[in-house]
Amino acid sequence: xxxxxxxxxxxxxxxxxxxxxxxxxxxxxxxxxxxxxxxxxxxxxxxxxxxxxxxxxxxxxxxxxxxxxxxxxxxxxxxxxxxxxxxxxxxxxxxxxxxxxxxxxxxxxxxxxxxxxxxxxxxxxxxxxxxxxxxxxxxxxxxxxxxxxxxxxxxxxxxxxxxxxxxxxxxxxxxxxxxxxxxxxxxxxxxx
Amino acid sequence: xxxxxxxxxxxxxxxxxxxxxxxxxxxxxxxxxxxxxxxxxxxxxxxxxxxxxxxxxxxxxxxxxxxxxxxxxxxxxxxxxxxxxxxxxxxxxxxxxxxxxxxxxxxxxxxxxxxxxxxxxxxxxxxxxxxxxxxxxxxxxxxxxxxxxxxxxxxxxxxxxxxxxxxx
Numbered sequence: 001x002x003x004x005x006x007x008x009x010x011x012x013x014x015x016x017x018x019x020x021x022x023x024x025x026x027x028x029x030x031x032x033x034x035x036x037x038x039x040x041x042x043x044x045x046x047x048x049x050x051x052x053x054x055x056x057x058x059x060x061x062x063x064x065x066x067x068x069x070x071x072x073x074x075x076x077x078x079x080x081x082x083x084x085x086x087x088x089x090x091x092x093x094x095x096x097x098x099x100x101x102x103x104x105x106x107x108x109x110x111x112x113x114x115x116x117x118x119x120x121x122x123x124x125x126x127x128x129x130x131x132x133x134x135x136x137x138x139x140x141x142x143x144x145x146x147x148x149x150x151x152x153x154x155x156x157x158x159x160x161x162x163x164x165x166x167x168x169x170x171x172x173x174x175x176x177x178x179x180x181x182x183x184x185x186x187x188x189x190x191x192x
Numbered sequence: 193x194x195x196x197x198x199x200x201x202x203x204x205x206x207x208x209x210x211x212x213x214x215x216x217x218x219x220x221x222x223x224x225x226x227x228x229x230x231x232x233x234x235x236x237x238x239x240x241x242x243x244x245x246x247x248x249x250x251x252x253x254x255x256x257x258x259x260x261x262x263x264x265x266x267x268x269x270x271x272x273x274x275x276x277x278x279x280x281x282x283x284x285x286x287x288x289x290x291x292x293x294x295x296x297x298x299x300x301x302x303x304x305x306x307x308x309x310x311x312x313x314x315x316x317x318x319x320x321x322x323x324x325x326x327x328x329x330x331x332x333x334x335x336x337x338x339x340x341x342x343x344x345x346x347x348x349x350x351x352x353x354x355x356x357x358x359x360x
Contacts, residue, residue: 005240009244011253012248044227046227059208105226105227119333129335135314142289147306154302158310162314
C-alpha cells in the first residue's frame with residue numbers, strides 16, 4: 001500500500017507541476033473535505049447499524065446466525081474461534097443484503113480478531129478481503145434506486161445478471177485464495 | 193418490493209428482543225456509542241486514499257490511462273465508454289456512483305452501456321478502500337496476494353457482466 005500510494009501521489013503531482021501547479025493543494029484539501037463529510041455521513045450510518053448490531057448480538061440472534069453459517073465459514077475461512085465466526089457471519093450477511101456500510105464495522109472487528117500480530121495478512125484475512133471485494137450481493141439496492149431515479153423503464157432487470165456475475169466471481173475468488181494458499185504451504189513444506 | 197425488506201427485518205428483530213426480555217434502548221445506545229470512535233480512527237485512511245484519487249483525476253492521469261487501455265478493454269469485450277468506471281471503481285465508492293449517474297444521463301438508463309455499468313457496480317467493491325479500512329485497526333502491513341486476486345476477480349466479473357448483458 002505504501003509504494004502504491006506514493007506512486008499515485010508522485011505521478012499526479014509531477015503531471016500537475018507541468019499543467020497546473022495551483023491545483024495541487026486545492027484539490028488535496030477539497031478531497032480531504034470530501035473525506036470528512038463522508039466520515040460524518042458514515043458516522044451517522046454506523047450509529048444506526050452498530051445500534052442494530054448490538055441488539056442482534058444481545059438478543060442471541062448473532063450466535064444463531066453464526067451457528068447457521070459456521071459450517072460454511074469453517075470450511076471457507078478455516079477459523080475455529082466462535083466470536084470470530086460470528087463477526088465474519090454478520091459481515092457477510094450485511095454484504096448480502098446490500099448494506100455495504102453496515103458490513104464495514106463488523107469487517108474491521110473481524111480483522112482485529114483474526115490478526116496474529118505478525119504484520120502479514122494470514123489466510124483468513126485475505127479470504128475476507130477477497131470475499132468483500134467480490135461483494136456477494138443478493139439485492140443491489142443502491143444501484144436499482146439510482147437507475148429508477150434516472151428514469152429506467154425496468155430498473156430491476158439487472159438483478160438476475162448481477163446475481164449470476166457476483167456468484168461466479170465470489171466462487172472464483174474463494175477458489176483462487178484456496179489454491180494459492182495450498183501452493184504456498186506446499187512450497188514451505190518442501191523448503192523445510 | 194425491496195424497500196419492505198429492511199423495515200420488516202427491524203420489526204422482527206424488535207419483537208424478538210421483547211420476547212428475549214432485552215432492554216432495547218440501553219443496548220442500542222451502547223452499540224451506537226462505538227460509531228464516533230470508529231469513524232475517528234478510520235478518517236485518516238479514507239482521507240489519504242481520497243486525496244490520491246482526486247489528484248489522479250485532476251492531473252488527467254485517469255483519462256490518459258482510460259484512453260491507453262481502451263484497445264485492451266475492447267479486446268476483452270468491455271465497451272470503451274466504461275473505461276473510467278472500471279478504472280476508478282476499485283478506489284472510490286462515491287466517485288464511481290458519480291460516474292454511474294453520468295453514464296445514465298449520457299447513454300440513457302435503459303441502454304446496454306448503462307445496464308453493463310449497473311452489473312459491474314453490483315458485482316464489485318471499492319477494493320483499495322475496503323482493504324485499507326479493514327486492516328487499519330490491525331498490525332498488518334503486508335496484504336500478500338489479497339489485492340491481486342481481488343482485482344483479477346473484479347476484472348473477470350466486468351468481462352462477464354458485459355457478456356451477460358448482451359444476452360439478457
